[in-house]
Amino acid sequence: MAKVKHIIMLGFGDMGKGIAQVCLMAGYNVTAVDINDQIIEKGFDYIKTGFEKLESKGNLSEGSVAGDYLAKLKTSNDIIDAVKDADLVIEAVVEKLEIKQKLCKVVIENSPEHCIFASNTSTMSITEIAEICSKPENVIGMHFFNPAPLMRLIEVIKGDKSSEESMNIGVEVAKTLPCLRGERYIARVQKDRPGFIVNRVLAPRGIYFNYIIDLAYEKGIPWEQVDADLTAPNTPMTSLTLADFTGRDISYHGGLYYSEKLSPDFKPGKVLRMQIEKGTLGKKTGQGFYDWSKGRPQPNLSKKAGIVNQDIFNAINANEGCRILEEGVVSSWKVIDKAILAGMNFPGPMEYATKNYERLAKLLETTAEKLDKPYLKPCDLFKSGKFVSMI
Numbered sequence: 058m059a060k061v062k063h064i065i066m067l068g069f070g071d072m073g074k075g076i077a078q079v080c081l082m083a084g085y086n087v088t089a090v091d092i093n094d095q096i097i098e099k100g101f102d103y104i105k106t107g108f109e110k111l112e113s114k115g116n117l118s119e120g121s122v123a124g125d126y127l128a129k130l131k132t133s134n135d136i137i138d139a140v141k142d143a144d145l146v147i148e149a150v151v152e153k154l155e156i157k158q159k160l161c162k163v164v165i166e167n168s169p170e171h172c173i174f175a176s177n178t179s180t181m182s183i184t185e186i187a188e189i190c191s192k193p194e195n196v197i198g199m200h201f202f203n204p205a206p207l208m209r210l211i212e213v214i215k216g217d218k219s220s221e222e223s224m225n226i227g228v229e230v231a232k233t234l235p236c237l238r239g240e241r242y243i244a245r246v247q248k249d250r251p252g253f254i255v256n257r258v259l260a261p262r263g264i265y266f267n268y269i270i271d272l273a274y275e276k277g278i279p280w281e282q283v284d285a286d287l288t289a290p291n292t293p294m295t296s297l298t299l300a301d302f303t304g305r306d307i308s309y310h311g312g313l314y315y316s317e318k319l320s321p322d323f324k325p326g327k328v329l330r331m332q333i334e335k336g337t338l339g340k341k342t343g344q345g346f347y348d349w350s351k352g353r354p355q356p357n358l359s360k361k362a363g364i365v366n367q368d369i370f371n372a373i374n375a376n377e378g379c380r381i382l383e384e385g386v387v388s389s390w391k392v393i394d395k396a397i398l399a400g401m402n403f404p405g406p407m408e409y410a411t412k413n414y415e416r417l418a419k420l421l422e423t424t425a426e427k428l429d430k431p432y433l434k435p436c437d438l439f440k441s442g443k444f445v446s447m448i
């Protein structure tokens with residue numbers, strides 16, 4: 058197996074700077090490439106500040122100082138020059154297929170024979186990203202969670218043509234990347250299906266979420282009361298605060314994507330479409346469900362609307378987990394739960410479902426009918442409970 062020493066971070070924005078930092082922490086030489094010089098400067102400052110903080114807290118490895126790590130970081134806006142001696146290129150540029158395809162082709166044409174191209178795409182097919190390049194066997198997915206230094210999960214994804222060797226190298230490198238909040242968890246994703254593991258299992262909860270907020274809007278129920286229903290205990294942010302924080306545009310585009318790839322039932326609901334039209338996207342525009350102009354809102358959840366059944370979310374997530382087991386994305390329900398815990402900091406849905414699937418499957422039958430969303434019907438693996446032995 059080729060030894061990885063030099064990693065290129067292609068795209069030095071929100072994700073790129075965090076991924077570059079963990080690669081430096083693991084001791085790799087890193088070249089960060091971006092087309093925007095200001096972003097390069099900001100990314101460099103972010104990493105410098107990060108290492109200085111680690112140094113001041115005594116969290117760097119014994120005898121080393123921030124400067125030792127920074128000395129291994131180069132920046133560039135010339136991709137062809139940067140990749141000429143690269144072993145691994147991790148791509149985190151904008152989420153546009155044509156750009157990722159073009160960059161993949163340029164990297165494969167201008168880098169050494171063994172160089173691997175790994176995309177950090179959240180949604181796109183690795184197979185499609187590799188489609189126009191000459192060595193699709195060298196292309197994989199390496200999906201980090203935001204921020205990469207703190208979130209433990211990395212999904213390593215096999216495209217239809219990725220070689221086992223490229224996958225093995227991706228997994229081996231991922232295992233070496235430290236995480237500041239506990240032990241890394243590397244999930245090997247064996248089939249290139251929309252959303253991979255975590256985003257896919259959580260995606261269809263948006264169908265029920267949209268139904269609830271549309272219902273609340275029609276009935277004139279205040280958002281705080283719906284939020285009190287939607288928010289599970291012990292979560293760091295309330296549900297609607299989190300929706301605003303992530304950005305309503307992200308949910309909208311996610312809904313459209315899954316509606317094309319999986320089912321029209323994912324199409325954005327009425328309230329979400331209105332938020333997009335009005336530009337009330339959440340934190341980034343200062344207004345979403347809540348007003349963000351004075352900082353993070355502190356909703357009062359003392360009064361519930363009483364229109365949400367939390368078990369429907371549990372059932373939807375576990376059913377989707379069974380779908381990806383059926384599709385061969387993973388072969389164990391435990392991997393799904395571990396990936397969700399490591400990527401989202403909350404427990405996955407599968408263990409609970411192993412003991413409750415009969416009741417949850419019935420709940421899904423009635424919910425699918427009531428909401429007129431056939432996608433929510435329980436799949437065969439869920440209904441039969443046969444997933445329980447897939448450990």
Ligand SMILES: NC(=O)c1ccc[n+]([C@@H]2O[C@H](COP(=O)([O-])OP(=O)(O)OC[C@H]3O[C@@H](n4cnc5c(N)ncnc54)[C@H](O)[C@@H]3O)[C@@H](O)[C@H]2O)c1
Pocket residue numbers: 067068069070071072073090091092093096148149150151152153156160177178179180200201202203
């Ligand atoms: N933000 C998240 O929470 C998150 C989580 C997981 C995965 N992702 C994925 O990571 C990728 C990047 O997301 P982000 O949030 O960091 O975006 P971002 O907009 O912060 O950064 C993208 C960067 O790519 C640069 N860029 C664009 N075209 C380029 C090119 N041709 N060559 C070099 N650089 C170029 C831009 O200048 C920008 O700095 C996307 O594919 C996204 O889906 C994002």
